[in-house]
Amino acid sequence: MERTDPVPGHPHPADPVRRPASQAGMRRQNLALVMAAVADAGPLSRAAVAGRTGLTRAAVSSLVDELMTAGLVAERGPAPSGRVGRPGSALGPDPAGPAGLGLEVGVRHLAACLVDLTGTVRATARADHAPQDRDPADVLRQLADMAQELMDSHPSPTAGAALAVPGLVTPDGVVAHAPNLGWRQVPAAALLAERLPGVPLTVDNEANLGAQAERWLGTGCADAVHVSAEAGIGAALLVGGRLFRGVRGFAGELGHVPVHPDGEPCACGSRGCLERYAGAAAVVRAAGLREPAGDRVADLARRAARGEEPVLAALERAGVALGTALAGVVNLVDPAAVVLGGAYAELGDWLLPGMRREIRARVAVRPWDPGALTVSALGRRGPVLGAAMLTVRGVIEDPARYASAVAAR
Amino acid sequence: MERTDPVPGHPHPADPVRRPASQAGMRRQNLALVMAAVADAGPLSRAAVAGRTGLTRAAVSSLVDELMTAGLVAERGPAPSGRVGRPGSALGPDPAGPAGLGLEVGVRHLAACLVDLTGTVRATARADHAPQDRDPADVLRQLADMAQELMDSHPSPTAGAALAVPGLVTPDGVVAHAPNLGWRQVPAAALLAERLPGVPLTVDNEANLGAQAERWLGTGCADAVHVSAEAGIGAALLVGGRLFRGVRGFAGELGHVPVHPDGEPCACGSRGCLERYAGAAAVVRAAGLREPAGDRVADLARRAARGEEPVLAALERAGVALGTALAGVVNLVDPAAVVLGGAYAELGDWLLPGMRREIRARVAVRPWDPGALTVSALGRRGPVLGAAMLTVRGVIEDPARYASAVAAR
DNA sequence: CTAGTTTGTTTTCCGCCTTTACGAATAGAG
DNA sequence: CTCTATTCGTAAAGGCGGAAAACAAACTAG
Numbered sequence: 078m079e080r081t082d083p084v085p086g087h088p089h090p091a092d093p094v095r096r097p098a099s100q101a102g103m104r105r106q107n108l109a110l111v112m113a114a115v116a117d118a119g120p121l122s123r124a125a126v127a128g129r130t131g132l133t134r135a136a137v138s139s140l141v142d143e144l145m146t147a148g149l150v151a152e153r154g155p156a157p158s159g160r161v162g163r164p165g166s167a168l169g170p171d172p173a174g175p176a177g178l179g180l181e182v183g184v185r186h187l188a189a190c191l192v193d194l195t196g197t198v199r200a201t202a203r204a205d206h207a208p209q210d211r212d213p214a215d216v217l218r219q220l221a222d223m224a225q226e227l228m229d230s231h232p233s234p235t236a237g238a239a240l241a242v243p244g245l246v247t248p249d250g251v252v253a254h255a256p257n258l259g260w261r262q263v264p265a266a267a268l269l270a271e272r273l274p275g276v277p278l279t280v281d282n283e284a285n286l287g288a289q290a291e292r293w294l295g296t297g298c299a300d301a302v303h304v305s306a307e308a309g310i311g312a313a314l315l316v317g318g319r320l321f322r323g324v325r326g327f328a329g330e331l332g333h334v335p336v337h338p339d340g341e342p343c344a345c346g347s348r349g350c351l352e353r354y355a356g357a358a359a360v361v362r363a364a365g366l367r368e369p370a371g372d373r374v375a376d377l378a379r380r381a382a383r384g385e386e387p388v389l390a391a392l393e394r395a396g397v398a399l400g401t402a403l404a405g406v407v408n409l410v411d412p413a414a415v416v417l418g419g420a421y422a423e424l425g426d427w428l429l430p431g432m433r434r435e436i437r438a439r440v441a442v443r444p445w446d447p448g449a450l451t452v453s454a455l456g457r458r459g460p461v462l463g464a465a466m467l468t469v470r471g472v473i474e475d476p477a478r479y480a481s482a483v484a485a486r
Numbered sequence: 487m488e489r490t491d492p493v494p495g496h497p498h499p500a501d502p503v504r505r506p507a508s509q510a511g512m513r514r515q516n517l518a519l520v521m522a523a524v525a526d527a528g529p530l531s532r533a534a535v536a537g538r539t540g541l542t543r544a545a546v547s548s549l550v551d552e553l554m555t556a557g558l559v560a561e562r563g564p565a566p567s568g569r570v571g572r573p574g575s576a577l578g579p580d581p582a583g584p585a586g587l588g589l590e591v592g593v594r595h596l597a598a599c600l601v602d603l604t605g606t607v608r609a610t611a612r613a614d615h616a617p618q619d620r621d622p623a624d625v626l627r628q629l630a631d632m633a634q635e636l637m638d639s640h641p642s643p644t645a646g647a648a649l650a651v652p653g654l655v656t657p658d659g660v661v662a663h664a665p666n667l668g669w670r671q672v673p674a675a676a677l678l679a680e681r682l683p684g685v686p687l688t689v690d691n692e693a694n695l696g697a698q699a700e701r702w703l704g705t706g707c708a709d710a711v712h713v714s715a716e717a718g719i720g721a722a723l724l725v726g727g728r729l730f731r732g733v734r735g736f737a738g739e740l741g742h743v744p745v746h747p748d749g750e751p752c753a754c755g756s757r758g759c760l761e762r763y764a765g766a767a768a769v770v771r772a773a774g775l776r777e778p779a780g781d782r783v784a785d786l787a788r789r790a791a792r793g794e795e796p797v798l799a800a801l802e803r804a805g806v807a808l809g810t811a812l813a814g815v816v817n818l819v820d821p822a823a824v825v826l827g828g829a830y831a832e833l834g835d836w837l838l839p840g841m842r843r844e845i846r847a848r849v850a851v852r853p854w855d856p857g858a859l860t861v862s863a864l865g866r867r868g869p870v871l872g873a874a875m876l877t878v879r880g881v882i883e884d885p886a887r888y889a890s891a892v893a894a895r
Numbered sequence: 896c897t898a899g900t901t902t903g904t905t906t907t908c909c910g911c912c913t914t915t916a917c918g919a920a921t922a923g924a925g
Numbered sequence: 926c927t928c929t930a931t932t933c934g935t936a937a938a939g940g941c942g943g944a945a946a947a948c949a950a951a952c953t954a955g
Contacts, residue, residue, distance in 0.1 A: 097541045098515040099943065100910050103507040107912085110506060124933055132506045136912055138934060155920090162932025163920035300733045312818065316730070323820025324709045327852045334814040335848055336747060347848045405743040405814050409721065411732025439744055441754045443736045508912065509941050516943085533902055545943055547903060564951090571901025572951040 104140075105477040107132060111140045112476045115150055115168050116194065122156065122165025141168060147480040148174050149194065149472065170194035175236035175472055175479065178228065178276065179465025180220055180269070181283065182208065182242050184257045184308075185372060187216070189223045191231050192465035194472065196294060200227045201461075213252075213263040221272035236479055237468030238276050240265060241283040241460035243308050248326060250280040257308045277482075279467060283460040284329070285320055287418050287453070288313030290463030293470060295454040298414040302406055303453075304331065304399070305419035307357050307374060312406060332356065334402045354398035357420075364391035374420040381427050392427040399428060400435025403450075407440050418453035419460075425452035513549075514886040516541060520549045521885045524559055524577050525603065531565065531574025550577060556889040557583050558603065558881065579603035584645035584881055584888065587637065587685065588874025589629055589678070590692065591617065591651050593666045593716075594781060596625070598632045600640050601874035603881065605703060609636045622661075622672040630681035645888055646686040646877030649674060650695045650869035652717050657735060659689040666717045686891075688876060692869040693738070694729055696827050696862070697722030699872030702879060704863040707823040711815055712862075713740065713808070714828035716766050716783060721815060741765065743811045763807035766829075773800035783829040790836050801836040808837060809844025812859075816849050827862035828869075834861035 096102075107130075114126050121129070127137045144150040151171035158164050174194045181188040190201040202223045208216055220240075228235050242265065244255025250266025252258075266280045288303030292315055299318035305311050310332035314321040322328050332352040333345050340349030353359050357373045364387045369376040380388040403415060415436075417425055433447050453459060472479045505511075516539075523535050530538070536546045553559040560580035564573050583603045590597040599610040611632045617625055629649075637644050651674065653664025659675025661667075675689045697712030701724055708727035714720050719741035723730040731737050741761040742754050749758030762768050766782045773796045778785040789797040812824055824845070826834055842856050862868060881888045 098512040106507040161922045324822045328820040330817040338810050345850045401747050408739040411737040413733040439756045570953045
């Protein structure tokens, strides 16, 4: 068997450096180091950056100069430290610097938002829609128009955009299959790029982006399993702060992990898959309800809050099934946190007890902190925010690339 | 939740560079680049190394000089290429360079071996023993004596040693628990280091080392799940060529992944864990046999080869259980290969069919190549070889560290 | 034997970080 | 208020490492 090459566009998680180290690369890396320090550790003087990164003050000065002329870092005037000595001038990510555009095609809505380098949401837009009745190209046209309006109303440049979609996306930005949208083989990246010229565009699964949002704006945990249900059930794996996609990009398919090997048949042809017990459709069915006209999860939450017995029982059962599957996951990847995200976060009150019980019982051989299982702080807004943050983090983690891209124009 | 720091001694799989890039680091990295090219791509001229790595010929010359004076690379005389032009002189890892020492405490044997920089096994030693009846310190003394003899009979220096143990090992080299040896809290690293002065020592789980041996000497696959059963059932996860250990180093605990949530009670307090269906002890019991005096797995293989019906049925059942658990793993981490290693490799003929069937049925939503499930080529020798290769690869992947360690003496 | 080609080394140059030194700006002591 | 100690940012010199270009060496082809 040959050495497995990473999927293009989806860099391998533990990509070893296989190219020569040059001074250019050294500079690039140190620019990133300084940029990350300034962005992550709040306002910092040059001397503080030097202390934190291990670089000398002289080197930091030079690097900061370059970042300032690139419009990525801004001086916020002198910062009275209270201590003896000349005060340093506080540096921070430039709020007028490049922003990231987040886009989302949801099952019942479109959303867009702009996030600046400081991680602040600067503008949002939202629209309801019913994608099943419309041509995908038409939907994306509308979304592009919303985005254009946002960008027009915002002074700073847009460094890039990302689109969150509830479905399987290939590395080249084609939505292979999004059952809840009724999309198949939709070249979303190409269609959007047409109407958003000059803006680098990425398309990814909504769960993946939601998981990264959680890391960047939520708990900040770098090694987590982010469970996102509703359509399929996906588990985005965060390893050392990076998304783990597997060799072909199919990692995290939790929906068809077997929980009752001889149980109910699943649409996939097998039996007893998690989806049959914890998927939104399965829960609705188990609760004896008809498919609601509106939002399935919201409907379940409403009924559960009202105390409807069959709904409570169905959610309990779903929680236990989720817990069983997640026990396997925890045994296998030993994460620091397990987060219930996406729409299912709203059902946390009823799902978590069963999940916690199961995981605790089945991870007995290793220490397991029940507090490691939590509900997403971002919930449904995770994917759009993550999409916007994706380009923001891209700029922060490789400012040289952004600077040279700007210089090329 | 704070950013999770990696366990000391067990580096985080996706460790981002958090320190400044310096010219020293640059040199270090390029030395490693050249060393890896020379070691992995066979005999290569300087010009070929330059072409392969992207460095200039001049830079390669300088780097190779340094590696040669460090005794890591050797010239093998002119290599007539047959093509026009001056022939290059072939470079290879120096066979007289530092060797790696592999050590193993097995359930019924001790083993040691020396592997040189080319990956060739230069010497081996083996002894039977019954660890249950002996003091761990005594066992390790004997092993150290075997190792010393090996090193004395071998001219080249030993760069380091690694010990493979069938149990849970903490990052500081303490065997926390090895049920099959009857060991608990044995400070193996300290005990061995006492008798092997001057040799850097690592201790790790046998399955982890076996999995890496498979990558370095076997299939070469960089993204694999290496299943190793017998005592507990462990799955070593290889991600991008690196071992994935999880946040606290507990990743890969396959034995307690639930396969029949309401099934037979397990020693861990839960129910239906994989170990209850596919562990060697469970198979022996299911086959209606008594615990054999000798090797459990070898006994099963013998009986299965003879066609004993109950044994065949028990193995079939174990294969199905393994397949169910691995289907979950494949769905979750999307590996390029699944390898059945360790002692269980000898049962492959009877386990694989059931495993293959289950995985195929339960990974239906994604493409899955049945050929990706294989039996280890190294089998029981994997752990020792992996242990020896660990230091060899350490030297190849960071030759500067070895060179400076030698210079310090 | 000559022309052409490839290899390995030497030389020059450039970029980047470090070291060292210096002016600037503050707090605290007298 | 002045002086000193301290810290910050910058500037100049130095060292190191790779890139580019040039050159000698060794081989094939005619």
